[in-house]
Amino acid sequence: MRAAALRTPALVALAPELDHNLRAMARALPGARLRPHVKAHKCTALARAQAALGHSAFTCATLREMEGMAAAGLGDDLLLANEVLDARRLGALDARVGVAVDSVETVAAAAAGGVREVLVDVNVGLPRCGCAPQDAARIAEAARRAGLLVRGVMGYEGHAMLVPERARRAELVAESMQRLREAHAVVGGEVVSAGGTGSFDLNAEATEIQAGSYALMDTAYAALGLPFRPALQVQARVISVAPGYAVADCGLKALGMDHGPPAIDGARVLFCSDEHVSFAPELRVRVGDLVRVWPAHVDPTVAYHETLHVVDGEDVLESWPIDLRGW
Amino acid sequence: MRAAALRTPALVALAPELDHNLRAMARALPGARLRPHVKAHKCTALARAQAALGHSAFTCATLREMEGMAAAGLGDDLLLANEVLDARRLGALDARVGVAVDSVETVAAAAAGGVREVLVDVNVGLPRCGCAPQDAARIAEAARRAGLLVRGVMGYEGHAMLVPERARRAELVAESMQRLREAHAVVGGEVVSAGGTGSFDLNAEATEIQAGSYALMDTAYAALGLPFRPALQVQARVISVAPGYAVADCGLKALGMDHGPPAIDGARVLFCSDEHVSFAPELRVRVGDLVRVWPAHVDPTVAYHETLHVVDGEDVLESWPIDLRGW
Secondary structure, three states: EEHHHHHOOOOOOHHHHHHHHHHHHHHOHHHHOOOHHHHHHOOOOHHHHHHHHOOOEEEEEOOOHHHHHHHHHOOOOOEEOOOOOOHHHHHOOOOOEEEEOOOOOHHHHHHHOOOEEEEEEEOOOOOOOEEEEHHHHHHHHHHHHHOOOEEEEEEHHHHHHHOHHHHHHHHHHHHHHHHHHHHHHHOOEEEEEOOOHHHOOOOOOOOOEEOOHHHHHHHHHHHOOOOOOEEEEEEEEEEHHHHHEEEOOOOOOOOOOOOOOOEOOOOEEEEOOOOEEEEEEOOOOOOOOOOEEEOOEEEHHHHHOEEEEEEEEEEEEEEOOOOOOOO | HEEEEEOOOEEEEEEHHHHHHHHHHHHHHHHHHHHHHHHHEEEHHHHHHHHHHHEEEEEEHHHHHHHHHHOOOOOOEEEEEEOOOOHHHOOOOOOOEOOOOOOHHHHHHHHHHOOEEEEEEEEEOOOOOOOOOHHHHHHHHHHHOOOOOOEEEEEOOOOOOOOHHHHHHHHHHHHEEEEEEEEHHHOOOOEEOOOHHHHHHOOOOOOOOOHHHHHHHOHHHHHOOOOOOOEEEEEEEEEEEEEEEEEOOOOOOOEEEEOOOOOOOEEEEEEEOOOOOOEOOOOOOOOOEEEEEOOOOOHHHOOOOOOOEEOOEEEEEEOOOOOOOOO
């Protein structure tokens, strides 16, 4: 199939860039050093490509992602890097399953749900989930008392992830990992799980890095100068042309907008509506022309689409279901 | 079923508020005076409730919405208020179908696709689709030459829709409708289709108003002091509590973020991540508590969810599939 024949808006992954990203990361963090985060792409076919490069343990953010990965036969070692109160859906999976815990309530939920393994989630500076480092021993003890295997600790330095200056990012990562090290010393276990695309080569403390965005990238991460290439676009069609601007059929229901509007090469994006992007092109465009839109944030963009088309130049190589959406 | 038993995050419509909104609008704009826009809710069950109150003509933004409405038996009079190049999917529908045209290319596409009726889409001030008023006669003539029935004109005064001051909003609507009136004079036809929730009682020129957001509302529209009540929430569960803040399992993949972060009664929202909202509650919350999150923008919020649960107090009355998603 030709890319031009895709219905618009169409989510497309650029095959050479995607391949470059997967291989570059597999070289930097081979095998179990990377625990790819599937929340960034929500696509078991892409996860399979990551597994083929040697990463057989995965990170998930939702129960649906855990269920979908297990159902796809990618359940060698699945971590729900998030707290959950209804853990029965995890206990029911035919897979090796671990879950983050940061309170006695989430420990109790894991045990009641039939989960067997946990990581103690530690707050390393991002005001989100995770217990205080000084509470980590208590949570680990509660987990062990409940019969759970404590594999180790996790802590996400998300506040560092998009800091533009590398030295400052490194400083924040080091501070965060100092907190995680303290927690690990009292918790024990062989796993120290942390990090993301923005810290993949800065975080020396973690035994495994939970990066996901590196595969497809976006305009926000692209600004950091990482060795990964933007690989995700929405292909849209110009449906209207007026003096000074044009309109294509890719709107804010086809794009994650929390990092701001998307970008179009050779054009200035004016604004997005539900199903439109208005943009001022440098060169003349015509009704019917195709344009490629760069999303500002990959993860919530992917979550709007049913299919990820892998394209190489004008050819669609594969069309992968985005099968891990929802909750 | 009890609302507390819903998996989180769960999209919920408050039955009394939804009912109030549907009835208030049906009184203000009875029958064909309103052409409800389904893009705001993407739910044929909700459209059926609108039809039951007398509105049998509907507005859509996407081909999938048109197909879904026709398949649901709601195809008495469907308008795709948007330009489209591949109109064959419209021509194939078992329904009365009209489409917006604003260029000779979109006229040709409509005719080639087997569509029989069009509205000439006129730019009334929003830099999006729509021909210049002075081009409307030429487009209408091209459509008639192609054998299409020109039902009239449409023009969306979207730039006026969220202007907070009512007098200023009225002024912008009047200016826009002056442009549409001029186009209508040269195009002819019985339909003048325009407007939205923000101008439903200000637009006296349109024969039909394309409002959609009024049914569920959101925090952006709520600021206008309209007679419609916020009726859409995401029910989430507190999964982590720390000194000064808590975290619930409703993130930016469950919310339209283009109008900014959501709101939580009795709390200050700190930020959203993919699957989390961090917030500072006034009163103490506990792990496992339910919280209700008000989305800032209804339309892209709904588009992330599979089901809309209609709740009355603690009871789930109905669970409606959000069956018009995608393209």
